[in-house]
Amino acid sequence: MSTGIPLNKHFPVASPIAYGCMGLGGSGPHIEDRDVKQAHEVIECALASGINFFDHADIYRDGRAEQVFGKVVTDNPQYRENMIIQSKCGIRKKDGAQVGRYDFSSDWVRESVDGILSRLNLDYIDVLMLHRPDPLMALDELAEQVLRLKKQGKINHIAVSNMNLHQISFLQSALGMPIVSNQIEMSLEKLDWLDDGVSVGSERNSQVDFVSGTLEYCQRHQIQLQAWGSLARGLYSEQGIDSNDPKVRATAELVKTLANKYQVGSEAILLAFLLRHPAKIQPVIGTTQIRRIKNAIQALDIRLERSDWYNLYVISRGRPLP
Template identity: 75%
Template sequence: MKTTLPIQKYFPTVGPIAYGCMGLGGQGPHLTGTDVMQAHSVIDCALESNICFFDHADIYRDGRAEQVFGKVLSERPDLRANMVIQSKCGIRKKNDEHVGRYDFSSQWVQHSVDGILSRLNIEYLDVLMLHRPDPLMQVDELAEQIFHLKKQGKINHIAVSNMNLHQMSFLQSALDMPIISNQIEISLAKLDWLNDGVMVGSQGNHLVDFVSGTLEYCQQHEIQLQAWGSMAKGQFSEQGLYSDELRVRKTSQLVKNLAHKYHVSGEAIVLAFILRHPAKVQPVIGTTQERRIKNAVEAIDVCLEREDWYNLYVTSRGNPLP
C-alpha cells in the first residue's frame, strides 16, 4: 500500500514503519557483549527491511538502549548516513530523592539532549521528541531552549509525544519551527483513537480515553502521527487464541483468518489495520525478534478491504458500533 507520509516532507527516505529501540540494551545494569551483538543484528534486520527511522528515549533501559545503539555506531559509523534518529526527553524516573515526574525546564532539556547525543555517539538528533506533557511547562522558556538547541546544531526538528491538539497548538504558538510528529498509543487493542469519533452523541462517549479532534488536528497541520504499542503487545498472535478473554480469542482468530486471506503474517494484519486509516499513522514496532520485524513490514503491501477493517475494529471493541 503506497502512501505519502507527512514526515516524508522532512525525510523522504523514511518508510511507513519505524523501529522503536526500547527493547535494546539488555537487562542491565551494564551492557554485555551479547547486548551489543543483538543490537547489531536487530539494526541490520531493520535496515534490510527498509526501516531507517529509529525511535529512542533517554529512559529506555535507563539509557542503555541509547548506549548500545551508540556502541554499534562507533563500530560502524557508516550506518549513520542511512538513519533518521529520534529520541525523547522529559520523563524523570523516581529515585531515592524524588518522585517520578516530568520536566520541560530549560536546564533539564539541555542536559537531556547532551546526554542523548553522548550515549548515541552522534553529533545531532534528527528529531527531538518531548516525551510527556509537563504541567509546569513554561512555554516561552521551552521554545527558547528548543531554538537554542537548533542553533547549536544539536537538533534538526521538534516533535511531541502523548499530547492532545490543545497542548500541541499552545506549544506551536511559541515555536518558530513546526511540530513534525506526535507519538500516541494506537493499536488494534487500544481503540480510543477510533472510538472518540464513532461515539459522538452516544451513551458512553464520556468513557473514551482520547481528546476529540487530535487526529484531525494532526492531519490538518501535516503532523505525523506515530503509534506506540502498535503491535498490541502480541496479544492477537497465536497465543491470543487461548486467551481467557472472549474478545481477544475472537480477534486473534480473525487476524489468523485474514493473514491467510492476504497471504501475510498475523503481525502484518495487526499493523495493516493501523495503516489503513487515512491519518497515515506510522507504527513504531519494538520487537527484538528478527522474524517479527520481517513479518511486520509485510503490512506495507496490504490494503485491508473496508469490511475486513471494520470486522477487526468491531470484533476487538467487543461491542457493536452505536
C-alpha cells in the first residue's frame, strides 16, 4: 500500500489520512466496556492500515473520546510510539445561563491542555489545535501561554482550526513557533474552498463563503491543510443513491461508477478527490465502522484521472464552471 508523500517538514512521517476520534466514547454519560472495545478495534484497525495521526478535541463526547482513547493507549503502551496525537481546545459549550462561546484566554487554554493530558493519560500531545477563532483573543497573552506550554513539554506544536489567512497571519506574528496546520471543512459536499478560486471574475464570486487566498497562504507557509467532514457524512455513499435531491443522487451515482472503475470503496473516491489536489490535503475521517476505515485507506492506492476529478467537482457543485 502506498504511504503517500510526506505532508510537510513538521510531520515528515505523518500518514496522509488522519483518524478523527469524535465518534469514540459512546453515547454517555459514562464509558462502558463496549465503548473501550470499540475504541480498541478502531485504533488497531487504523494503525494496521497505516494511519498514525489521531485527531481529538476536548469537547468530543464531553471528553469521553479522549478518556476512552487514553485507556486503550494506557493498556497498550506500544501504540503511543507509532502515533501523532492532536487535540483541540477553545470551544466552551452552553452551561446553565451561559451561552456556548469560544475562549482563548490564557487560563482556559492552560486548564484545557491539563484536562486533555489527564483524559488521554499522557505527559504531552504532539499538536495543540486552537478550535475556531475567539473574537476576544488577547494575542500576546495567548502567545505567551502557548510558548509556556511548549517549554513545559506539554505540547510540541501549535495549530489552528477554521481560520482564514488573515487570522493565521495575525496569530503567527506573535508566536515564537510556527503554526503547523489549519483544519477546515473540505469535501465533495463543502466546495467553497474550490469555488473561491474558479469563480474569480464571475458574477457568483461574491456568493462564495470562503476567504480568498487561504489555501495558497497555507501552502506557501508550509501549514498543513486538514479536511474535516471529508467523507461528507456518508452523503455520497450508498445512502445518496436514493436521495430526493437530484444533485446528491447524481454525485452518489458517479461515485459508485468511479468506485467500480478504480476497484475501491466509495469512501476511497471521496478521499481521492481531496488527495488529488496539489495542496497535499490531509483528510480526517471520523467513521467508527471498520469497513469504511479500510475502504478509506484504499484512496492511497489510486490517483484520479483529471477528467474524473473534474466530473466529481462539477456534478457535486450542481452547475457548470464559469
